[in-house]
Amino acid sequence: MFNNLATSNARSLSESVLLKRAIVVFDGGNRTLKWLDIDNRPRIIPAFIKQFEPGFDDPTPDDHSVVISAGDNHFCLGAVARDMRGTPVFQDNKCELAKKLVLAAIEPHPGSSAVVVQRLVIALPNSRNQADIAELKKVEGTHQFTRNGQRITAVVHEVKPIDETQAAYNFAMKRDLYRSKRQLNGVLDLGGGTGIGRLYSVGGSLIREADAILPGTYDLARRISARITPQLTNSPDLSQIMDGIERQDFTLGTSGFQFQKQFEICREQWLSDIRAELRSRWNQWMSEIGEVLVIGGSASLAEPLEEATKGRFKVARHSQIDRFPQLISLLGMTAG
Ligand SMILES: Nc1ncnc2c1ncn2[C@@H]1O[C@H](COP(=O)(O)OP(=O)(O)OP(=O)(O)O)[C@@H](O)[C@H]1O
Ligand SMILES: [Mg+2]
Missing domain, CATH: 3.30.420.40 (ATPase, nucleotide binding domain)
Structure with a gap:
């Protein structure tokens, strides 16, 4: 029994x-x-x-x-x-x-x-x-x-x-991805929709007033579309432009139409708009900011920003995890 x-x-x-x-x-x-x-x-x-x-x-x-x-x-x-x-x-x-x-x-x-x-x-x-x-x-x-x-x-x-950036921030803090924990650190998420920039205090609290909504990859695609549309019979599909950027062949669907030149110009303008917006939005915290981790599928497009800021904006990288900037949020969501 x-x-x-x-x-x-x-x-x-x-x-x-x-x-x-x-x-x-x-x-x-x-x-x-x-x-x-x-x-x-x-x-x-x-x-x-x-x-x-x-x-x-x-x-x-x-x-x-x-x-x-x-x-x-x-x-x-x-x-x-x-x-x-x-x-x-x-x-x-x-x-x-x-x-x-x-x-x-x-x-x-x-x-x-x-x-x-x-x-x-x-x-x-x-x-x-x-x-x-x-x-x-x-x-x-x-x-x-x-x-x-x-x-x-x-x-x-x-x-x-x-919050989308919170999980990535948690992961970055836990794995010591920020150089200094004694400064404000931030996250810039360049996903497929809008971009988001956020700052966290030394104690790890989100600084709400610093929230910045920025043009994302979708906006970059729209800019490219505006430039190439006059050369096409129909206005292009924004998904196809984003796919072409991701594949790095800068080709529109199966049409064979190339947009690399327009991409280069638009990327520069897109990044400079993002930088200008963050400069004004984060003006009062500028001297206290340590690093801003760039995440999201389009993070690698921000490499010129990383160079221009001498690494203060830092693209998330991981030697063992493929597509790490795109996955960091997910990985951070499992903890805490
Ligand atoms: N290697 C790459 N180079 C450039 N862009 C890329 C690359 N890989 C993916 N992308 C772009 O990343 C975007 C998808 O990123 P991600 O998965 O972070 O977006 P999402 O989370 O779906 O969007 P959101 O967070 O805005 O809702 C796509 O627009 C894609 O074109
Ligand atoms: Mg996302």
């Missing part, structure tokens, strides 16, 4: 351990959706969403795509959504979409169809925006949905929003 009880307790304990995920982290950006999978591996998929009609245009999941059905809501995310001409997240509101997008990251352990998520950490541009938080909090509770053909029951105990 006693033995039976012990065995059944042990079994339910091991079952609940199997179900439980202490933390799931998700960074749903304007251009890429990022999360750590069940094996703690970073996943990066294109930020596109497409509704579909089951039985009519069923998408197939792959390494860069996720297919979700939740009630009457059927949608796919990632490469397949892009290929099916879905909506790019940057054309929508990523905070409103977040509660759908985040389902991509909610994955049970292999062999299980249920998962209990203790803490779901979601990056937000401004974690003080009550409307955004209220939307995300709706994810707390029990969900039944199908993810890549697998029926899942998920219980999410707590949704924890975190």
Whole structure:
């Protein structure tokens, strides 16, 4: 009897351990959706969403795509959504979409169809925006949905929003990426949507008045578009311009049209606007600032800024982590 009880307790304990995920982290950006999978591996998929009609245009999941059905809501995310001409997240509101997008990251352990998520950490541009938080909090509770053909029951105990730059700052402080902890340090996030510049006090508090919203890669693409449109029959797709910058072939889709010259000019103007904006916004703290860590997928585009400021603006680098500037936020979200 006693033995039976012990065995059944042990079994339910091991079952609940199997179900439980202490933390799931998700960074749903304007251009890429990022999360750590069940094996703690970073996943990066294109930020596109497409509704579909089951039985009519069923998408197939792959390494860069996720297919979700939740009630009457059927949608796919990632490469397949892009290929099916879905909506790019940057054309929508990523905070409103977040509660759908985040389902991509909610994955049970292999062999299980249920998962209990203790803490779901979601990056937000401004974690003080009550409307955004209220939307995300709706994810707390029990969900039944199908993810890549697998029926899942998920219980999410707590949704924890975190400011996009905060996680990167935490990671940088923990790993001593800033030269000095006795000065103000900052983060400049050059993602796919708008850029964000933020400063943190010596004690690690966010200095709200120093918040700077800056033109991001999207804006850079718009500038390039304005220059090349007169030479084209249709105005170019901004996603394709951003893809060309990322591939560093500066070619527009399959057209073979090259925009490297326009890119160089626009990048210089874009960086000088960012610098001017930060100079005026951060004027009163200038003498106290140690370093500003440049993160986000487009961080490498700020290398001229790094040179011009003799390293005060420092592009995030890591010898062992591929795409580190794009992943640093995600990595910082797992701690604390
Ligand atoms: N090697 C590269 N060189 C230049 N740009 C790049 C490179 N790799 C990625 N990018 C650009 O980085 C952007 C994506 O970065 P990231 O994933 O940080 O954005 P996001 O988090 O989706 O956007 P946001 O934070 O603004 O919502 C894309 O616009 C892409 O063009
Ligand atoms: Mg981002």
